[in-house]
Structures are given as structure tokens and as C-alpha cells.
Amino acid sequence: MNSITPERLAKAFAIPKKDEVVNAQKLPVRYHVETGVDTENRVEKFLQTMATILKHTNYGFALDHFARVTTRCSRCTAACPIYEVTGSPKDVPCYRSGLLLDIYRRHFTIGGKVRARITGDLGLTEDIIEEMAGSFWDCNACRRCTNDCPMGIDHALITHLSRWILAEMGIVPRAMVVSTREQMIGDSHNTSAIPLPALLDSLEFMEEEMEEAKNAPVKFPTDVEGAEYLFVAPVSDYMMEAETLMGIACVMHATGASWTIGTKNYDAINYGLFYSDQVLERLVNNIEAEAERLGCKKILIGECGHASRSAKYFYNNFAKHTKRPIINILEYTYDALKAGKLNFDTSIITQSVTYHDPCNIARQGWIIEQPREIIKAFIPNFIEMTPNRRDNYCCGGGGGSVSIDELRPYRTTVSGRKKAEQIAATGADMVIAPCANCKKQVRETLEDNEVATELVGLHDLIYKALILSPDGVAWREPSDDMDWMGGDEDFVPPQEAEAKG
Ligand code: SF4
Numbered sequence: 111m112n113s114i115t116p117e118r119l120a121k122a123f124a125i126p127k128k129d130e131v132v133n134a135q136k137l138p139v140r141y142h143v144e145t146g147v148d149t150e151n152r153v154e155k156f157l158q159t160m161a162t163i164l165k166h167t168n169y170g171f172a173l174d175h176f177a178r179v180t181t182r183c184s185r186c187t188a189a190c191p192i193y194e195v196t197g198s199p200k201d202v203p204c205y206r207s208g209l210l211l212d213i214y215r216r217h218f219t220i221g222g223k224v225r226a227r228i229t230g231d232l233g234l235t236e237d238i239i240e241e242m243a244g245s246f247w248d249c250n251a252c253r254r255c256t257n258d259c260p261m262g263i264d265h266a267l268i269t270h271l272s273r274w275i276l277a278e279m280g281i282v283p284r285a286m287v288v289s290t291r292e293q294m295i296g297d298s299h300n301t302s303a304i305p306l307p308a309l310l311d312s313l314e315f316m317e318e319e320m321e322e323a324k325n326a327p328v329k330f331p332t333d334v335e336g337a338e339y340l341f342v343a344p345v346s347d348y349m350m351e352a353e354t355l356m357g358i359a360c361v362m363h364a365t366g367a368s369w370t371i372g373t374k375n376y377d378a379i380n381y382g383l384f385y386s387d388q389v390l391e392r393l394v395n396n397i398e399a400e401a402e403r404l405g406c407k408k409i410l411i412g413e414c415g416h417a418s419r420s421a422k423y424f425y426n427n428f429a430k431h432t433k434r435p436i437i438n439i440l441e442y443t444y445d446a447l448k449a450g451k452l453n454f455d456t457s458i459i460t461q462s463v464t465y466h467d468p469c470n471i472a473r474q475g476w477i478i479e480q481p482r483e484i485i486k487a488f489i490p491n492f493i494e495m496t497p498n499r500r501d502n503y504c505c506g507g508g509g510g511s512v513s514i515d516e517l518r519p520y521r522t523t524v525s526g527r528k529k530a531e532q533i534a535a536t537g538a539d540m541v542i543a544p545c546a547n548c549k550k551q552v553r554e555t556l557e558d559n560e561v562a563t564e565l566v567g568l569h570d571l572i573y574k575a576l577i578l579s580p581d582g583v584a585w586r587e588p589s590d591d592m593d594w595m596g597g598d599e600d601f602v603p604p605q606e607a608e609a610k611g
């Protein structure tokens with residue numbers, strides 16, 4: 111694959127919006143901001159918001175530490191896939207983080223205030239706010255640079271905090287706000303606005319498909335009080351990734367698990383991880399409340415990196431009731447495999463397969479070997495991509511950017527370019543990405559970069575190869591076309607409805 115051309119780069123950074131939208135927002139950013147946002151006195155508002163957050167959280171300690179220890183040694187530069195593609199000094203991780211650290215030093219430390227009196231440094235300006243509004247949504251918050259920083263500077267944390275401050279001023283991608291609003295106060299309580307009847311219809315349809323394909327009565331239990339596991343998937347899976355869900359249901363069936371989907375909260379997505387601790391806290395507690403309502407002992411998250419990380423790492427801080435273990439489905443399936451509960455037909459998956467490590471579960475070393483052990487149990491032709499495991503490249507849609515359709519040219523030609531190159535270099539027929547966000551992003555990236563590799567979930571392949579039936583058949587081709595939204599054919603998710611105007 112050739113390196114990116116100046117023409118493609120210009121296209122990726124073009125603003126796809128009409129002039130009147132840009133003028134109304136008074137922000138030259140490539141994503142839509144909520145209409146009606148007050149753009150006056152932004153400097154004052156930014157500093158007041160930042161002061162409030164620093165006062166009520168521990169972010170001040172982290173910023174103070176980072177502001178003191180950074181050496182500008184540039185080791186992080188070589189780790190960032192975005193810098194590798196653009197070569198722009200503005201994409202050096204330390205430069206981007208410096209936008210906020212400089213404001214912290216100048217406005218929130220005694221030394222900075224004294225120096226400003228001597229040098230006349232004005233500090234924060236409208237131009238810096240505009241640069242931050244673009245730059246912090248260019249970063250994937252993938253934390254690859256943090257692994258390489260000798261001082262341990264967490265650039266993704268700085269990106270998160272900066273986005274939170276901007277979001278409190280109304281500078282936040284509309285795609286994030288519309289979905290989150292529906293999840294928190296809408297009728298459906300989920301980011302895709304899937305009504306409960308449509309969900310139940312879709313579960314019933316998948317049960318019929320599994321009965322036919324697997325010759326076994328596999329169920330999606332709902333509202334089972336006292337079930338051991340509350341299962342929460344990224345809700346978009348019910349529209350986009352049915353085979354992933356059917357594979358998970360088959361694993362639960364094979365292991366005889368006591369599990370349930372809760373009908374009051376069936377969405378694991380937590381966009382708070384990307385732009386707001388307040389949203390993060392509220393959504394973590396929504397999952398907890400559902401587990402409490404049904405009396406479940408554990409919370410099981412589907413194939414989703416950010417949902418698993420937001421629950422696993424922030425549950426302990428934010429959940430108000432009793433603490434429950436958080437388990438990702440890859441951990442569950444791995445344990446079942448090791449316990450001898452899964453029986454595979456190893457002749458089903460004949461294609462060559464590679465594996466993408468989602469940043470949110472792999473970067474910290476939490477889930478790395480488990481999926482590889484599962485893959486090796488039934489897929490003979492497995493190829494590692496390079497680099498892999500904790501060093502793997504982000505899919506390019508990390509940090510929530512995958513949800514922002516206006517950013518697609520940027521995501522697939524800039525931030526996702528290293529991923530496309532990695533996958534193409536393996537020559538594999540299929541790439542497994544066990545994360546809802548990665549699935550969407552990798553699909554679009556493969557398409558836009560013309561890489562002929564098929565994107566699948568891990569449980570999609572498990573669904574085909576797992577033997578459940580007494581006759582030993584792993585999988586039969588289902589007879590009908592799949593219509594995952596069941597009877598609600600006119601349903602349009604709110605984001606799409608907005609986009610269509
Ligand atoms: S590696 Fe760490 S210390 Fe070095 S420039 Fe990057 S952020 Fe700064």
C-alpha cells in the first residue's frame with residue numbers, strides 16, 4: 111500500500127458541512143455540533159468549566175503531575191498511528207496534550223500566573239479553543255502513545271478531560287449527544303432507540319434461526335430474576351451483529367449458564383467514556399440498577415471494548431449499590447473452553463483468519479491471550495498481524511469517533527490507515543474484531559481502502575463451529591434471509607433520522 115497522497119489527505123481533512131452550518135456553529139470543526147449553542151465568551155466559559163471540574167475531581171493531581179514531568183522527548187510521536195500517516199507536528203501526542211497542559215500551567219498554577227505578568231502571556235484564546243475542538247476529536251484515545259512514554263503521561267486521559275470541558279460548553283459532536291440523550295432520557299433507553307417490542311421480536315427470530323441451524327433449543331432469556339449473569343450487549347448488535355449474539359447465546363446454552371437480558375436496560379454502550387464523566391457515571395449506574403432489579407450476581411458484557419472497559423474500570427468508582435464482578439464475554443468463553451465445556455468442529459472454518467486487538471481490552475493487558483486460545487481451538491489457519499497484543503494499532507475509530515459519520519473520510523484514510531495496512535499485510539481471508547465499534551470502523555476502513563478481507567466477530571465463527579446438537583452437526587445454512595429488526599421495518603434510529611433531515 112502506498113503512503114497517503116496529499117489529495118487524499120486534503121479530502122480527509124475537508125469540512126463536509128455547508129457554510130451556513132459552519133457559520134451557525136462558529137466553529138471550523140468537521141463534525142456537527144448541537145444547534146443553538148451559545149458561542150459567546152468561550153474563553154471565560156472554558157476557564158470556569160475547567161476550574162469547576164478541577165475543584166470537584168482528582169484531575170488536578172494528574173494534570174499537575176503531567177505538566178511537571180513532560181520532557182518533550184518525542185518518544186510518543188513514533189507510537190501514534192495518526193502522526194505516522196500525516197507527519198504533522200500538530201499530531202504529535204505531546205503537542206496535542208500540551209494544548210491543555212499549557213492552559214493548566216498558565217491559569218491554574220501560581221508560577222504560571224506570575225510568569226504571565228512578566229511576559230504578558232494572555233493564555234487561553236478563542237483560537238486555542240477552536241484548535242482543541244478539532245484536535246481532541248482527531249485523537250482516537252487509543253493510549254498507544256502512553257505505552258511508550260517514559261514519564262507515563264496518559265494522553266487519552268488528557269483528551270477525555272479536554273473533551274469533557276468542551277462538551278460542557280456545548281462543543282461536542284452531535285452524534286454523541288443525540289444517542290446519549292436517547293439512552294438517558296428517551297423512551298427506549300438505548301443509543302439506537304430500539305423499542306422493546308422490536309428487540310423481543312428480533313430475539314425470537316434469532317431463536318428460530320438457531321433452532322434451525324444448530325438443531326438445539328437455544329434461548330435468549332429475558333427478565334429472569336435471580337439469574338447469575340445479567341447480559342448487556344452494545345445495542346447496535348441487535349441490528350448489525352446478529353451472528354455475534356447467536357454465538358454468545360450458543361456458548362451460554364452449551365455451558366448451561368443461568369443468564370438473562372434485562373428489558374429495562376439492554377444497552378452496554380457508554381459514550382461517557384469518550385466525553386463526560388457525568389454521563390459515564392450515570393450510565394454505569396443504569397446497568398447496575400438493572401442488575402439490582404433482577405437480582406443478578408454478575409454483569410456479562412458482550413463483544414464490546416469500550417463498554418467492557420467503562421464497566422470494568424469505572425464501576426468501582428461510580429456504582430452506588432453493591433459491587434458485582436464485570437466479565438467480558440471473551441473471558442467467559444475462554445473459561446468455558448478451559449473447563450472442557452465447548453466442543454468444536456475444527457473443519458468448519460477453513461479460511462485464513464487474523465485477529466484485531468481492541469484497544470480498550472488489550473492495551474492494559476487485560477484480554478489478550480484468551481481470544482487467541484479460543485481461536486486456536488477451532489481455527490487451523492490463524493495469522494498474527496504485526497504489531498499485535500498491547501502494541502496493536504487502534505482500528506482508527508477509537509474514542510467514539512466511529513459514531514461520527516462526518517469523520518468517515520478521516521477515520522478510514524488517516525486514523526484507520528495503519529490498521530488497513532496491517533490487515534492487508536497478513537493476506538488473511540477474515541479479520542476478527544471482537545468489539546462493536548471496531549467492527550463498524552474496520553468494515554468501513556477495509557471498504558474505503560479496497561482491502562478484500564472480511565470482517566467478523568469471534569462469536570460469529572464460534573456460532574458456526576460449536577457443536578450443540580446430539581447429531582453432531584456444527585452448523586447448517588439457515589434457509590431465510592435475515593431481517594434483524596423483525597416487524598418494525600419503518601424504524602429509523604434517531605441519528606439517521608436527524609441526518610436525513
Ligand atoms: S514520550 Fe512522554 S515525555 Fe516524551 S514527548 Fe511524549 S508525552 Fe512527552
Ligand code: SF4
Nearest residue numbers: 190249250252253255
Ligand atoms: S491516544 Fe492514540 S491517537 Fe491519541 S495521540 Fe496517543 S497514539 Fe495518537
